[in-house]
Amino acid sequence: NAGVMQNPRHLVRRRGQEARLRCSPMKGHSHVYWYRQLPEEGLKFMVYLQKENIIDESGMPKERFSAEFPKEGPSILRIQQVVRGDSAAYFCASSPRGTPTNEKLFFGSGTQLSVL
Amino acid sequence: SQKIEQNSEALNIQEGKTATLTCNYTNYSPAYLQWYRQDPGRGPVFLLLIRENEKEKRKERLKVTFDTTLKQSLFHITASQPADSATYLCALDGGYSTLTFGKGTMLLVSP
Numbered sequence: 001n002a003g004v005m006q007n008p009r010h011l012v013r014r015r016g017q018e019a020r021l022r023c024s025p026m027k028g029h030s031h032v033y034w035y036r037q038l039p040e041e042g043l044k045f046m047v048y049l050q051k052e053n054i055i056d057e058s059g060m061p062k063e064r065f066s067a068e069f070p071k072e073g074p075s076i077l078r079i080q081q082v083v084r085g086d087s088a089a090y091f092c093a094s095s096p097r098g099t100p101t102n103e104k105l106f107f108g109s110g111t112q113l114s115v116l
Numbered sequence: 117s118q119k120i121e122q123n124s125e126a127l128n129i130q131e132g133k134t135a136t137l138t139c140n141y142t143n144y145s146p147a148y149l150q151w152y153r154q155d156p157g158r159g160p161v162f163l164l165l166i167r168e169n170e171k172e173k174r175k176e177r178l179k180v181t182f183d184t185t186l187k188q189s190l191f192h193i194t195a196s197q198p199a200d201s202a203t204y205l206c207a208l209d210g211g212y213s214t215l216t217f218g219k220g221t222m223l224l225v226s227p
Contacts, residue, residue, distance in 0.1 A: 004159070033215075042120075042219035043160070043205070056213040091159050098213065102148045102167075105215060107159030 006108035021077040021111045025094030032075045037089045087115045118143040120218040128224045137191040139206035146208035154203045196225045
């Protein structure tokens with residue numbers, strides 16, 4: 001019974017390149033959340049998706065960032081034209097229902113993005 | 117503005133003692149509050165959830181209290197062990213669909 005799977009674990013990009021982070025939720029979970037964690041900072045909510053729908057993207061920067069959760073396959077967080085400030089750990093979490101405040105979230109091990 | 121505050125300084129205690137971590141919040145009215153554990157290089161792991169109408173919740177050596185008047189939650193680990201060393205995060209309603217996290221407090225349990 002695999003947990004939330006994120007890959008890659010580490011991703012190195014040069015400024016201006018694109019970064020694609022993948023997340024496969026736990027089996028049976030159709031709700032996915034992306035968080036970003038900077039050193040000495042807390043987890044910051046970015047986006048909440050259900051299959052084929054973005055439910056809440058209020059934490060997502062308006063430019064260069066996008067997310068999707070297609071009918072088939074993993075959820076993808078895409079960062080275009082990366083800058084050094086994008087360097088962070090990106091965590092994906094999933095839940096069976098879309099009520100993250102009153103049920104637990106299951107987190108993956110994260111993708112550490114380093115921008116050179 | 118809304119804030120979730122956890123002690124930024126690490127808490128150092130000796131094995132066998134009780135660790136108490138604090139989570140204070142401002143300008144939130146959470147119906148639920150959650151605690152997670154995070155180890156270096158790993159994602160957070162859920163520990164406990166407490167509802168606004170619950171004063172206290174227990175799970176094995178863990179105990180959480182929730183005081184909506186003081187706007188505070190306390191997280192206790194009794195008979196602490198070195199394996200309990202980690203960062204502990206509190207989280208609560210951040211909006212209709214989001215869980216908002218505090219920055220966490222690092223706990224170090226020495227043998």
